[in-house]
Amino acid sequence: MKILVTGANGQLGMEMKNVLETNFPGNTLYTDKEELDLTDRDAVCRYVLRNDISHIVNCAAYTAVDRAEEEKAESAAVNVDAVKNLGIAADAVGAKIIHISTDYVFDGRNYRPYKESDKVNPISQYGNTKRAGETALIAYIPNSIIIRTGWLYSPYGHNFVKTVLSAKKPLKVVCDQIGTPTYARDLANAIYRILRSSQWVEGLYNFSNEGVCSWYDFAKAICRIAGNTEYPISPIPTEDYPTVASRPYYSVLDKNKIKLTYDVVIPHWEESLTECIERIKSGEE
Numbered sequence: 001m002k003i004l005v006t007g008a009n010g011q012l013g014m015e016m017k018n019v020l021e022t023n024f025p026g027n028t029l030y031t032d033k034e035e036l037d038l039t040d041r042d043a044v045c046r047y048v049l050r051n052d053i054s055h056i057v058n059c060a061a062y063t064a065v066d067r068a069e070e071e072k073a074e075s076a077a078v079n080v081d082a083v084k085n086l087g088i089a090a091d092a093v094g095a096k097i098i099h100i101s102t103d104y105v106f107d108g109r110n111y112r113p114y115k116e117s118d119k120v121n122p123i124s125q126y127g128n129t130k131r132a133g134e135t136a137l138i139a140y141i142p143n144s145i146i147i148r149t150g151w152l153y154s155p156y157g158h159n160f161v162k163t164v165l166s167a168k169k170p171l172k173v174v175c176d177q178i179g180t181p182t183y184a185r186d187l188a189n190a191i192y193r194i195l196r197s198s199q200w201v202e203g204l205y206n207f208s209n210e211g212v213c214s215w216y217d218f219a220k221a222i223c224r225i226a227g228n229t230e231y232p233i234s235p236i237p238t239e240d241y242p243t244v245a246s247r248p249y250y251s252v253l254d255k256n257k258i259k260l261t262y263d264v265v266i267p268h269w270e271e272s273l274t275e276c277i278e279r280i281k282s283g284e285e
C-alpha cells in the first residue's frame with residue numbers, strides 16, 4: 001500500500017499526516033500545491049504513476065466559501081477539475097480514492113439529519129463545485145469513497161475555533177444555522193480506519209462529530225472550555241450577519257453509515273473541542 005495525501009498542508013491534511021506518520025511510517029507521500037498542483041493533469045498523472053500510488057486521500061480543496069462567489073473559475077479548477085485529474089490518474093494505475101466533500105451540497109431545508117442518499121441542492125458556488133467534484137470523481141472512479149463533512153477545525157490554519165479564541169472584542173455569532181463541528185483529527189482517524197480495513201465499501205459517507213449546535217452555541221463552548229470570559233458573545237440571526245455566499249440553515253449529518261460500515265466510534269463535539277483547545281493552548285499549530 002502506497003498512499004498519497006494531497007492538500008497535506010491544510011487542516012485535514014496535517015491531521016492525516018499526524019495519524020499516518022504514526023501508523024504507516026514510510027508508506028505515504030504528502031503533497032500540497034507547491035509539490036504537486038492538482039490542476040496540472042499531466043503532472044498529477046506522472047506523479048501517481050512514478051510513485052506507484054495505490055491509495056489517494058484528497059484533502060486538497062478551494063475552501064474560501066465567500067471568495068468562491070467571485071472566484072468562480074479558481075474554485076472550480078480545484079474542486080472540480082483537480083478532482084477529475086486525480087480520477088484520471090487513479091484510473092490509469094488502478095488506485096483507490098478517498099475524497100472529501102461537504103455538507104454544503106445540501107440546501108439546509110431538512111427537518112432531520114441528512115443521509116447520504118438525500119437530495120443535494122447546493123446554494124453557493126463552493127457547494128456547487130464540491131458537488132460537481134463528487135459527480136466527476138464517481139464518473140471516473142465508481143468505486144471511490146467520498147466523505148462529506150462540515151464545520152471543520154483543528155489547531156492548524158484558519159478556522160472558527162481559532163478565530164473565537166483570538167477575539168479581542170465582544171462577538172456576535174449567528175444562532176440560527178445549525179450543524180455539528182468536525183474535529184479534523186477525528187475525521188483523519190476515521191479515514192485511517194477505512195484505509196486499514198480489509199473491506200473497501202465504495203460510495204458516499206457522512207462524517208462530523210456527534211451532537212448538534214448553532215455557531216453561537218459553538219462559540220460559547222469554545223470560550224467556556226478555554227476559560228475566556230473577558231468578552232461577551234451574543235446571538236444574532238443570519239439576516240444580521242450578511243455574507244457573500246448563502247449557507248444552509250441546517251446541515252446536521254446522519255453518520256450511521258460510516259459507523260456501521262467501518263466501526264467508527266465518534267466522540268461528542270464538546271469532547272473533541274476540549275482536546276483541540278488543549279493542543280492549541282500547548283502551542284501546536
Ligand SMILES: NC(=O)c1ccc[n+]([C@@H]2O[C@H](COP(=O)([O-])OP(=O)(O)OC[C@H]3O[C@@H](n4cnc5c(N)ncnc54)[C@H](OP(=O)(O)O)[C@@H]3O)[C@@H](O)[C@H]2O)c1
Pocket residue numbers: 006007008009010011012013031032033034036037038039058059060061062063078082100101102103130149150151152153157
Ligand atoms: N474547512 C471546513 O470547514 C470544511 C467544511 C466542509 C468540508 N470541508 C472539506 O474538507 C476538506 C479539507 O478541508 P480543509 O479545511 O482541511 O482545507 P484547507 O485547510 O483549506 O486545505 C486545503 C489545502 O489544499 C491546498 N490546495 C488548494 N489548491 C490546490 C491545488 N491546486 N493543488 C494542490 N493543493 C491545493 C491548499 O493550499 P493553499 O492553502 O495554498 O491554497 C490547502 O493546503 C476539503 O475537501 C474541504 O472542501 C471543509
